[in-house]
Amino acid sequence: xxxxxxxxxxxxxxxxxxxxxxxxxxxxxxxxxxxxxxxxxxxxxxxxxxxxxxxxxxxxxxxxxxxxxxxxxxxxxxxxxxxxxxxxxxxxxxxxxxxxxxxxxxxxxxxxxxxxxxxxxxxxxxxxxxxxxxxxxxxxxxxxxxxxxxxxxxxxxxxxxxxxxxxxxxxxxxxxxxxxxxxxxxxxxxxxxxxxxxxxxxxxxxxxxxxxxxxxxxxxxxxxxxxxxxxxxxxxxxxxxxxxxxxxxxxxxxxxxxxxxxxxxxxxxxxxxxxxxxxxxxxxx
Amino acid sequence: xxxxxxxxxxxxxxxxxxxxxxxxxxxxxxxxxxxxxxxxxxxxxxxxxxxxxxxxxxxxxxxxxxxxxxxxxxxxxxxxxxxxxxxxxxxxxxxxxxxxxxxxxxxxxxxxxxxxxxxxxxxxxxxxxxxxxxxxxxxxxxxxxxxxxxxxxxxxxxxxxxxxxxxxxxxxxxxxxxxxxxxxxxxxxxxxxxxxxxxxxxxxxxxxxxxxxxxxxxxxxxxxxxxxxxxxxxxxxxxxxxxxxxxxxxxxxxxxxxxxxxxxxxxxxxxxxxxxxxxxxxxxxxxxxxxxxxxxxxxxxxxxxxxxxxxxxxxxxxxxxxxxxxxxxxxxxxxxxxxxxxxxxxxxxxxxxxxxxxxxxxxxx
Numbered sequence: 001x002x003x004x005x006x007x008x009x010x011x012x013x014x015x016x017x018x019x020x021x022x023x024x025x026x027x028x029x030x031x032x033x034x035x036x037x038x039x040x041x042x043x044x045x046x047x048x049x050x051x052x053x054x055x056x057x058x059x060x061x062x063x064x065x066x067x068x069x070x071x072x073x074x075x076x077x078x079x080x081x082x083x084x085x086x087x088x089x090x091x092x093x094x095x096x097x098x099x100x101x102x103x104x105x106x107x108x109x110x111x112x113x114x115x116x117x118x119x120x121x122x123x124x125x126x127x128x129x130x131x132x133x134x135x136x137x138x139x140x141x142x143x144x145x146x147x148x149x150x151x152x153x154x155x156x157x158x159x160x161x162x163x164x165x166x167x168x169x170x171x172x173x174x175x176x177x178x179x180x181x182x183x184x185x186x187x188x189x190x191x192x193x194x195x196x197x198x199x200x201x202x203x204x205x206x207x208x209x210x211x212x213x214x215x216x217x218x219x220x221x222x223x224x225x226x227x228x229x230x231x232x233x234x235x236x237x238x239x240x241x242x243x244x245x246x247x248x249x250x251x252x253x254x255x256x257x258x259x260x261x262x263x264x265x266x267x268x269x270x271x272x273x274x275x276x277x278x279x280x281x282x283x284x285x
Numbered sequence: 286x287x288x289x290x291x292x293x294x295x296x297x298x299x300x301x302x303x304x305x306x307x308x309x310x311x312x313x314x315x316x317x318x319x320x321x322x323x324x325x326x327x328x329x330x331x332x333x334x335x336x337x338x339x340x341x342x343x344x345x346x347x348x349x350x351x352x353x354x355x356x357x358x359x360x361x362x363x364x365x366x367x368x369x370x371x372x373x374x375x376x377x378x379x380x381x382x383x384x385x386x387x388x389x390x391x392x393x394x395x396x397x398x399x400x401x402x403x404x405x406x407x408x409x410x411x412x413x414x415x416x417x418x419x420x421x422x423x424x425x426x427x428x429x430x431x432x433x434x435x436x437x438x439x440x441x442x443x444x445x446x447x448x449x450x451x452x453x454x455x456x457x458x459x460x461x462x463x464x465x466x467x468x469x470x471x472x473x474x475x476x477x478x479x480x481x482x483x484x485x486x487x488x489x490x491x492x493x494x495x496x497x498x499x500x501x502x503x504x505x506x507x508x509x510x511x512x513x514x515x516x517x518x519x520x521x522x523x524x525x526x527x528x529x530x531x532x533x534x535x536x537x538x539x540x541x542x543x544x545x546x547x548x549x550x551x552x553x554x555x556x557x558x559x560x561x562x563x564x565x566x567x568x569x570x571x572x573x574x575x576x577x578x579x580x581x582x583x584x585x586x587x588x589x590x591x592x593x594x595x596x597x598x599x600x601x602x603x604x605x606x607x608x609x610x611x612x613x614x615x616x617x618x619x620x621x622x623x624x625x626x627x628x629x630x631x632x633x634x635x636x637x638x639x640x641x642x643x644x645x646x647x648x649x650x
Contacts, residue, residue: 177369180336185383185438186357195386199373278373 040261047258050251058255063231064240068259071237074148075216078155083209085156086163087201093164094171108165111158116221123154124225146228151236154223155216162215166208170201203275210271214264287312287474288333288442293342295328302328303339304498310442315468316476317489321521324495326478327446333476334363334444346441362435362473364445368427370419376430377402377415383438405433409467425456432467443468445477449484461488482522486510494518512626516560519626524560526600530627532557541575541594543621552629561625566602568592568612574619576600578612592618 047055058064093105111119127134127144137144144150174197182192198205220238227234237256244252288310295303303325310316318326331337333344335356344351351359370379384398393401406412409429419427428448435443448464449457465488468475479485485492486506494501494509494517502514513519530539535549537559544559568578568590576598580591588609590602600620604612612618 175367175369177365177367178371180356181363181365181369181434182371182382182386184334184336184356184361184363185386185434186360187382187386188357191386195382196371199371 043254043258043261046250046254050255054251055255055258058252059259063235064237064256066232067235067237067240067256070148070151070234071217071260072263074151074155074236075213075219077148077152078159078216079209079213081152081156082160082163082212083205086160086208086212087167087205089160089164090167090171094168108161111160116158116219117225119157120154120222120225123150123157123222127153127226145226146230146234148234150226150228151223151234154226155219158219158222159212159215162212163205163208166204166211167201170204171197174200203278206271206278207275210267214267217260217264287347288476289343289345290329290333291343293329293332293339293344295325295332295337295339302498303332306342306498306500308493308500308503310474310476313472313474315465315488315490317485317492318476318478318495319480319482319485319492320495320501321480323497325498326495329495330444330446330476330478333442334361335359336363360438360441362432362438362440362443364428364431364435364443364448366447366450368419368431370427370430370434372419375416375418376411376422376433377406379419379430380405380433380437382434401437405437409433410463423456424452425460428452428460432464436471436473440473443473443475445475447479448477449479449481457484464488494521496521511624513560516558516628519560519628524562524626526561526563526566526602528559528561528598528600530557530559531555532627532629537627541571541619543569543619546621546623547625547627550627552627555629557627557629559622559625559627561600561622563589563601563603565623565625566600567604567608567621567623568602568618569621570611570616571619572617574617576618576620578614578616578618581609581612581614588612592620 050058059068089108093101093108124131124145126132127137127150129135129138129143129145134144142149144153178196178200179192182196187195218238220236220242223236224239227236227239229235229239237260241253241256241260244250244256288308290306290308290310293303293306294301306325306329318329320326328337332339333351335351335354335358338352346359356363371382374382380402381398384393384401387393392398402415403412406415409432411426411429411433414422414426414430419430422430432445432448449460452460461484477488486509489506491503492506492509493503496517502509502518504514509518510522513522513524528539528542530537530542530544532538532550532552532554534554535551537544537547537550537557539559542559568576575594575596576592577594578590578592580589582589583606586605587603588606590604590609590612591599592602593599602620
């Protein structure tokens, strides 16, 4: 997001390449307004209608709390896994040349392209007690289906590409002579990674991880099949919102949705602030 | 002798980049590796640094085999063409890097590292920039920081890849003098790569001229300038006029040329080629001479004169406006070279395959 801001600022100073600033800007803002901002505003207004006392009562109700706790914990697990795995994956894709690299690269987009419900069904089939993985995991005392682990696995499946796709371009653009410089200065491979490479990718890594987390908070399609949706146990927050909606409890649905939005927003703002803090003085003059 | 390079060869795929390099660098010397792009000079520098490895040959420093050592063990200071500063570290942290990555047992204390960095900052005249980030510096300042970072580890040899390549002309000249000063006061053995002969000649104690993966000539700048050893060096140093001549008893002869100013040479009788700088040729009006002036252009201080002989030989000469005031297009002129270099062989020897490795080098992973 801050990248877009920088590009826009530069474009403003230079002579514009594309004509029709007014038209393009107008269309963009209209779109953002109608599709992105309006629903959020409507949600906030709906939430405000409830009143703070009632809002607090809904959000702190045991079933809501349990759902929120499950959702946040599972999303955190998924984000942590994706942070580690996504970094590794980006590293392998950028640093090594091997047969099938482009295929692997393309496969990273499957979770984006696949309908999440399909992903959820496949994962459930794999991890259920007679599935390919489940037949070994369940007897070993590690049931996945209908547990928080199943929820986390489904979440991590749909958000894997975020870390890979944010870190990959930065890693690709990195000046290799920095590593060589570190080598001539006596740094060990671990020191080179920790002190030269990781700081360079840290801002995009943070952003990727945060987006993966935010996306997992709201993941619905992939999760509901594998979670089992037992109230107080494996019921995620967005499903609870749907249930409230079906019960015509609009206030309840809005309060839960608003809580999720608030958490995601706070995280995104935080990560963007961190990113801009980390990169402010690195932009070439 | 401190650094000894012998029979060094390196190829990238099917392309030979270094073809048997022999070089000895003495303690405290300032050496320039000079050559066109693709001549293998950067590859040679990277092999000395331990960032690349030869396919054959030896590299030793004070009797130790450096090919058995890693870049870190060699303790060299390498300044990259585009500096390769760490963008997320301040100038101070960049310079301190080499000291902070030392194993705990040999690492100096915080205060000692800070003192070393302060001393270097003052020495390199960048003490005001300690807390800036590389993105906030000019090209010349980055160059100084890169040198400071390399010098902090007290390298045995300092290696610089096109140290002034990315700077504008004025900063280049200033930094050149400054680098010579730094070298003179530290005495560190220094090797730098350049394609700019002026830079090489002004800075270096000895210049190594490279082409197509071989060393064409090694010597003191004046020696190379006055006595290029091969046709390549002659052309590279601006002896761009090539005339066919005949050798007889050590004397050069050619019709229309007054070669009396050239000393006798121990070159066997027969056809030879005379290499001249345009500025060393004085055209003299002579109705009987085979050259005819075809073009006269003024560059302000100088006249650039093009003359052609009836045999199709085309030469370019540079004379001062005063000396050339009697010359007109169409005049018959004889040529009187003041200095030149003769190589045996009639037909102009073709330049060595000036190596394709440039593209290859850049595509290298």
